[in-house]
Amino acid sequence: MHPGYGWYFLYTREAHPGEHLTAHGGFEEKLAAARRLRDEIGITRPILVDDVEGTVHRAYGLLPNMSWVLDRGGTIAYKAMWTSAAHVGEFLEQREAAPAGPASSTFYAELLAPIARDRPAFQRGLERNGPRAVTEFARAEEIWAERARAARHSS
Amino acid sequence: MSGDYNYERFDAYVSSGEDEREFGAFPDLLHAGERAPDGELLLLDGERVRLSELWRRNGVVLEFGSFT
Known part of the structure; x- marks a missing residue:
C-alpha cells in the first residue's frame, strides 16, 4: 500500500x-502477550x-x-500523540506523491488533528482485559474530572 | 524500574500523575526533522532488529500500542 514505508506495530x-x-x-510473558495480541486482535x-x-x-x-x-535514513517526518491510521495514511500518500528532486521540498508543521472516539470498542477492550481494568479506568476518569475542575478553579 | 514501567494498576498510575507528566512532556520531546532514536527490538517470532536497520532502505511507520 505504501511501498516506501514498512508499517510496524x-x-x-x-x-x-486486568485479571485476564x-x-x-x-x-517471556510480554512475548506471550504479543502473540495473543496478534492472534486475538488479528x-x-x-x-x-x-x-x-x-x-x-x-x-x-x-505514550500508549x-x-x-x-x-x-532515520529522520523524524511525523510525530503524533495518538494514532489515526487514516491520518498517517494520508501523510504517506502526500509524501509519496511529491516529485523527486528540486521540484519539491518539505516544511515543518504542527497541528491538532481530529480523531473519532470509539468508546464502546474501548469499553469492550477493558472488559476483555478483566473487571479490574473496567473499574480502574472508571476511577481514573474521576481523577481526570477532578483535575479538570481544579484547573477551572485556578484559572 | 521495570516494576514502575509495567504498572499493574491503571488508577494508581493515573493518581501518581505519571500520565500527566508523560503527555505534558511529549510536545517538547523530539521533533520532525530531528534524528530518531535508535534501539533494538524483537520482531515477533523472528530475529532481533535495530530500528536503524529498518530505516536503512525504507521509511518506517511505528505505531505504539498494547491490547487496548
Whole structure:
C-alpha cells in the first residue's frame, strides 16, 4: 500500500492490566502477550516487541498509542500523540506523491488533528482485559474530572 | 524500574500523575526533522532488529500500542 514505508506495530507495556491480562512480569510473558495480541486482535502488521523495561518506548516518550513516521535514513517526518491510521495514511500518500528532486521540498508543521472516539470498542477492550481494568479506568476518569475542575478553579 | 514501567494498576498510575507528566512532556520531546532514536527490538517470532536497520532502505511507520 505504501511501498516506501514498512508499517510496524510496536508492542509496549499493557496500558490497562486486568485479571485476564496482567502487567508483564518478564520478557517471556510480554512475548506471550504479543502473540495473543496478534492472534486475538488479528494484527497483520509485523509486531516489534520492546524489552520488558520499555527502552524504546521510553526513548519515544512513553505514550500508549502514539505514531511516528521515520524517513529512510532515520529522520523524524511525523510525530503524533495518538494514532489515526487514516491520518498517517494520508501523510504517506502526500509524501509519496511529491516529485523527486528540486521540484519539491518539505516544511515543518504542527497541528491538532481530529480523531473519532470509539468508546464502546474501548469499553469492550477493558472488559476483555478483566473487571479490574473496567473499574480502574472508571476511577481514573474521576481523577481526570477532578483535575479538570481544579484547573477551572485556578484559572 | 521495570516494576514502575509495567504498572499493574491503571488508577494508581493515573493518581501518581505519571500520565500527566508523560503527555505534558511529549510536545517538547523530539521533533520532525530531528534524528530518531535508535534501539533494538524483537520482531515477533523472528530475529532481533535495530530500528536503524529498518530505516536503512525504507521509511518506517511505528505505531505504539498494547491490547487496548
